[in-house]
Amino acid sequence: MPTSPTPRPVPAVIRPATPADVPALVRVAAETFPDACPPTTSQEAKDEHIASSLNAEVIGGWVAGPGHAVHLAEAPAGRDDAGRLLGYVMAELAPEEEPAVTAVLGEGAAVGCLSKLYVVREARGTGAAAALMAAGLDALRVRGLTHAWLGTSEENHRANAFYERVGFRTVGSRTFLVGGRPERDNVRLITP
Numbered sequence: 031m032p033t034s035p036t037p038r039p040v041p042a043v044i045r046p047a048t049p050a051d052v053p054a055l056v057r058v059a060a061e062t063f064p065d066a067c068p069p070t071t072s073q074e075a076k077d078e079h080i081a082s083s084l085n086a087e088v089i090g091g092w093v094a095g096p097g098h099a100v101h102l103a104e105a106p107a108g109r110d111d112a113g114r115l116l117g118y119v120m121a122e123l124a125p126e127e128e129p130a131v132t133a134v135l136g137e138g139a140a141v142g143c144l145s146k147l148y149v150v151r152e153a154r155g156t157g158a159a160a161a162l163m164a165a166g167l168d169a170l171r172v173r174g175l176t177h178a179w180l181g182t183s184e185e186n187h188r189a190n191a192f193y194e195r196v197g198f199r200t201v202g203s204r205t206f207l208v209g210g211r212p213e214r215d216n217v218r219l220i221t222p
Contacts, residue, residue, distance in 0.1 A: 041157035042103035042116050044165045051102060052090045054115040059084040062117070062148035067208060068185035075209025097123050099169035103149065103158045116158050117149030119166035123173055130202025130217040131179045141177040142170035154188075163196055167220075181206060181215035193218050 047055060063084060064076045082088075092098040103116040125143035135141060144166045149158050170178050181204055182189045198218035206215045 041106075042153065042161055043106050044101055044103055044161050047093045047100040047102050047118065049090065049093055051115070052086055052093055055089050055093070055100070055102065055118055056084065056086050058115050058118060058148065058150060059089065059146075062150060065151070066148070066183055066186050066189065068183055068213060071208055071211065071213065075211045078209035079207075092120050098145075099123060099166070099173075101162060101165040101169065103153065103162050115150075116153040117162055118146065119144060119162040120146035121166045121169045121178075123170070123175070125179075128179055128181075128204065128217060130204065131177075131219055134201045134219060135177060139177055140175045141179060142173070142175040144170075144178055144180040147180070159192060160196065177219060177221050179217060179219045181217050184214045184216050190216060196220070 060080045063080055064071075067076055089100075093100050099121045100118060102118045105111045105114040105116055122143040122145045125141070125145070128143070131141060132139070144163070147159065147162055147166065149162070153159075167178055179201075180193065180198065182193065183206075184190075184203065198220045200216045201219045202217040204215050204217050205212045207213070
């Protein structure tokens, strides 16, 4: 009799973030954001961006506010680090217009933005990012948004390869400020 395949371990437990999660989200944001930056981004610029854009007040606003849907990935039960925050995704439900997206979809398209998707280094390649991506896209879908866009550094090859694998296509580029310094992002679009 053939043996049953060994079940694949659950990469992470995905759930909506709560206000109690904000301190852990701030720590993970500070830990993971620098990895998404090009090597030319100064430490000072990264630190300034983290301090001004990834602090408890800003992240707490995402979690508590109606304009965002934040989900997190936790280490599953049965692991030594069960409950540890492994990453997060933040979907903007009514993002500002992105010209490259409007050029493709036209005015008034039902579009949201996956503004953040980060996982800690040891969770990369485990399926946690894909699970977070699914949660972010589901959050947009349930609100009637038929398209999603995101921006990622042109030099973040790992992230760009992941987004291509899951179906995002590049539709343009934009400038993103990190600590007041302009960086180039690919603008990618998907129909969830």
